[in-house]
Amino acid sequence: MKAKRVFTIFLAVLMIAMTVVSVSAAELTNQKPGGQTEVIAKISGSTPPDPGSVSYVITIPEVVDFQELEYPSDTSVPNYSDVSYTLKATEINNLDPTTQQISVYVKDQNATVNGDQEFYIANKSDANIKFSYDVYNSAPVGDNSVNINRNAMTQAAGYYLTGFKEQGETLDGTLRLDRNQLAAHELADIVGDYSGYMVFFSAVETI
Amino acid sequence: MKTEKSQKQTDKNKSKKKTVLLIAAVVLLLAAAVLLTLLLSGAFEPKQEKNDHKGVVGVISDDWDDGIEEESKPQGEKSGTRIPGYSAAEMNAGDESLVLSIGNPKENKVGFFATLKLSDGTVLYESGLLKPGQGLTEIPLNQTLEKGVYDASVYYQCVLLDEENTPLNAAESAFKLYVN
Numbered sequence: 001m002k003a004k005r006v007f008t009i010f011l012a013v014l015m016i017a018m019t020v021v022s023v024s025a026a027e028l029t030n031q032k033p034g035g036q037t038e039v040i041a042k043i044s045g046s047t048p049p050d051p052g053s054v055s056y057v058i059t060i061p062e063v064v065d066f067q068e069l070e071y072p073s074d075t076s077v078p079n080y081s082d083v084s085y086t087l088k089a090t091e092i093n094n095l096d097p098t099t100q101q102i103s104v105y106v107k108d109q110n111a112t113v114n115g116d117q118e119f120y121i122a123n124k125s126d127a128n129i130k131f132s133y134d135v136y137n138s139a140p141v142g143d144n145s146v147n148i149n150r151n152a153m154t155q156a157a158g159y160y161l162t163g164f165k166e167q168g169e170t171l172d173g174t175l176r177l178d179r180n181q182l183a184a185h186e187l188a189d190i191v192g193d194y195s196g197y198m199v200f201f202s203a204v205e206t207i
Numbered sequence: 208m209k210t211e212k213s214q215k216q217t218d219k220n221k222s223k224k225k226t227v228l229l230i231a232a233v234v235l236l237l238a239a240a241v242l243l244t245l246l247l248s249g250a251f252e253p254k255q256e257k258n259d260h261k262g263v264v265g266v267i268s269d270d271w272d273d274g275i276e277e278e279s280k281p282q283g284e285k286s287g288t289r290i291p292g293y294s295a296a297e298m299n300a301g302d303e304s305l306v307l308s309i310g311n312p313k314e315n316k317v318g319f320f321a322t323l324k325l326s327d328g329t330v331l332y333e334s335g336l337l338k339p340g341q342g343l344t345e346i347p348l349n350q351t352l353e354k355g356v357y358d359a360s361v362y363y364q365c366v367l368l369d370e371e372n373t374p375l376n377a378a379e380s381a382f383k384l385y386v387n
Contacts, residue, residue, distance in 0.1 A: 051294075051295050051296050051297035051306070051385070052293070052295075052296040052297065052305065052306040052307040052308060052344075053274055053293070053308055054273040054274055054291040054292065054293065054308050055292060055293055055294040056291075056292040057273055057289050057290065057291055057292065057312065058289075058290050058292060058378070059287035059288065059289050059290070060287055060288050060290055060376055060378055061287055061288075061376060062286065062287060062288050062317060062365065062375050062376060063375050063376060064376070086287065087287075088287065090289055091273065093274075094294075102292065109377060156326075157379075157381070197374060197375065197376050197377060198376045198377075199376070199377045199378065199379060200290070200376065200377070200378045200379070201360075201378070201379045201381065202290070202292050202378065202379070202380055202381065203292075203380070203381035203382070204292070204294045204382070
């Protein structure tokens with residue numbers, strides 16, 4: 001009789017414990033998306049990336065910084081201020097370089113296909129005072145270099161800048177501001193801090 | 208006669224003791240089972256930070272990882288901001304969330320505000336400030352989508368980690384969104 005009672009209590013406890021375990025096992029979090037299951041496999045060759053996962057990382061310049069712009073004393077000669085920037089394919093996963101590339105486009109934050117397409121830095125106190133600059137996909141700028149924004153911007157993504165196929169590839173480019181623009185204003189009217197922001201658009205494209 | 212009564216009383220006491228011990232053992236066993244279950248389920252792990260930006264809730268993890276093998280950074284390399292990019296994402300029609308790894312790589316020195324949107328401008332999700340190492344993998348959507356293939360992107364507005372969150376350059380990572 002006693003043995004029967006003990007066995008009954010033991011069964012009841014076991015059932016309660018199993019219920020708690022099964023409810024808990026149904027709660028998967030982002031931290032443990034696969035629960036406790038470990039699946040080991042080795043697949044050779046190129047595998048398609050998981051939908052929704054990060055398939056590449058590019059490194060962009062943090063800011064456009066022309067430092068201090070000197071007011072030109074002679075506008076009959078070019079007065080350029082050049083700053084270099086670097087773009088890098090920091091990480092690439094599962095890209096077939098024979099048929100695919102990571103295309104990178106760039107535009108000013110306010111540029112639109114049907115509107116103003118220039119790159120600008122604007123006075124932080126008065127955004128109406130602004131100066132345009134050109135973007136080159138080469139550094140330094142040589143006699144044969146041409147700016148990528150010489151033609152109209154036809155895509156909302158911006159001007160085509162480069163295509164990356166391999167991890168570690170870099171692009172060294174130049175931003176060029178012609179300081180002769182400053183001479184169109186009185187110096188006292190334009191002194192101040194300026195800022196401009198670029199938007200780098202990237203996508204995996206078939207080539 | 209008295210001895211027999213005393214013996215019965217002793218047996219009764221022993222039986223009571225056994226029952227109490229048995230109940231105590233059962234309670235301990237039950238407590239151990241519950242504790243073990245809670246430990247396995249991660250109930251004692253640190254809580255994740257909730258994103259309350261613009262009424263859209265998402266679970267932001269502090270140990271977000273882009274999932275791609277790390278590359279050693281050569282010495283003297285110029286600093287910049289790492290931006291995650293995507294090939295594609297997938298969900299079912301009517302789903303209220305999307306599995307997509309949106310986050311700020313831990314190597315960055317700046318913050319992100321991320322916006323998931325369609326090419327027609329429809330905003331599906333806006334994050335709060337994502338500090339380096341923060342991100343989320345399941346995105347709660349503002350609206351459900353019908354079956355089809357959409358051009359989607361994540362717009363990463365980079366900002367300084369100062370009081371004003373001073374804006375920096377931005378990036379937009381485009382991808383195909385397949386809704387089955």
